[in-house]
Amino acid sequence: MMHTKSESDITSLDPSSPSRPVYYVQSPSRDSHDGDKSSSMQATPNYNSPMESPSHPSFGRHSRNSSASRFSGIFRSSSGRKGGRKRNDKGWPECNVILEEGKYDEFDDDKRFTRRFQALMAMLSFVVLFTVFCLIIWGASRPYKAEVSVKSLAVSNIYIGEGSDFTGVPTKMLTVNGSLRMNIYNPATFFGVHVSSTPVNLLYSDIVVATGQLMKYFQPRKSHRIVSVNLEGTKVPLYGAGSSLTASNDGTVEVPLTLQFEIRARGDVVGKLVRTRHRRQISCPLVIDSTSAKPIKFKKDSCIYS
Numbered sequence: 001m002m003h004t005k006s007e008s009d010i011t012s013l014d015p016s017s018p019s020r021p022v023y024y025v026q027s028p029s030r031d032s033h034d035g036d037k038s039s040s041m042q043a044t045p046n047y048n049s050p051m052e053s054p055s056h057p058s059f060g061r062h063s064r065n066s067s068a069s070r071f072s073g074i075f076r077s078s079s080g081r082k083g084g085r086k087r088n089d090k091g092w093p094e095c096n097v098i099l100e101e102g103k104y105d106e107f108d109d110d111k112r113f114t115r116r117f118q119a120l121m122a123m124l125s126f127v128v129l130f131t132v133f134c135l136i137i138w139g140a141s142r143p144y145k146a147e148v149s150v151k152s153l154a155v156s157n158i159y160i161g162e163g164s165d166f167t168g169v170p171t172k173m174l175t176v177n178g179s180l181r182m183n184i185y186n187p188a189t190f191f192g193v194h195v196s197s198t199p200v201n202l203l204y205s206d207i208v209v210a211t212g213q214l215m216k217y218f219q220p221r222k223s224h225r226i227v228s229v230n231l232e233g234t235k236v237p238l239y240g241a242g243s244s245l246t247a248s249n250d251g252t253v254e255v256p257l258t259l260q261f262e263i264r265a266r267g268d269v270v271g272k273l274v275r276t277r278h279r280r281q282i283s284c285p286l287v288i289d290s291t292s293a294k295p296i297k298f299k300k301d302s303c304i305y306s
Helices: 007-013 061-082 104-141 239-244
Strands: 022-028 039-045 147-164 170-186 193-197 200-204 207-212 217-219 223-237 254-270 274-289
Touching: 104 254, 104 274, 147 223, 147 254, 147 274, 170 200, 170 207, 170 239, 170 254, 200 223, 217 223
Parallel strands: none
Antiparallel strands: 022 039, 147 170, 170 223, 193 217, 193 254, 200 207, 200 254, 207 223, 254 274
């Protein structure tokens, strides 16, 4: 059974008609992180054919417009929920950034100061401990003084005669040659010593008639050493002091002399940082017989050690 179309129906189906019915499609929003759902309304015109219906997929301009409409709906729902956020030039909603007050440089400066202070305190502690250690070692090494013992003096030549000095003044002359032997002991248990001496002198009435020098050497810890010093004096003018020197009936001349010198000992306990220095002054009175060739031996109480 066929129905005839009325004029009004033909008019509504005419594509050129200016008044078309419009319907709206509601699509769910994807911006639902907090559980809030919103929708965007899209105006869609009426289509004349089933192919133009929204139920059929289309990859043309309508597809691009639809996806853009959905994304715009997300931002609209977001802005609507927050009460109208401001947007930047790209359409993205702006958010407020909370700026923390203060500067991190202050914390860095505090850390640097703390590290420098700790390094300074560590250095000072090391210096103090090392100084105390050196003082303890120095105090422990002080009692260890080098011990000197004069053994003998062998006179090889002694001569008393008349002569004149370099100005031509007549006076008595004395010539003495000999060798002095002595024992040096280092009692230190943990360091050696460097041994030296002042000039070893034979004096007649405060006049040096013979002299010698001990060669410097190193002596290990807890050790003994016998050293020799050659004494020489040739034609030493005695001036007025020589008037008391007279020969006896048998031609023997006894010459009273004094042996004087100083022994120096230096111990490097901790390198050159901690050193000990000791000095021993020795004075030995003696009498030389011009006719005797026997060496003069010294007892413990024959010399003064100071």
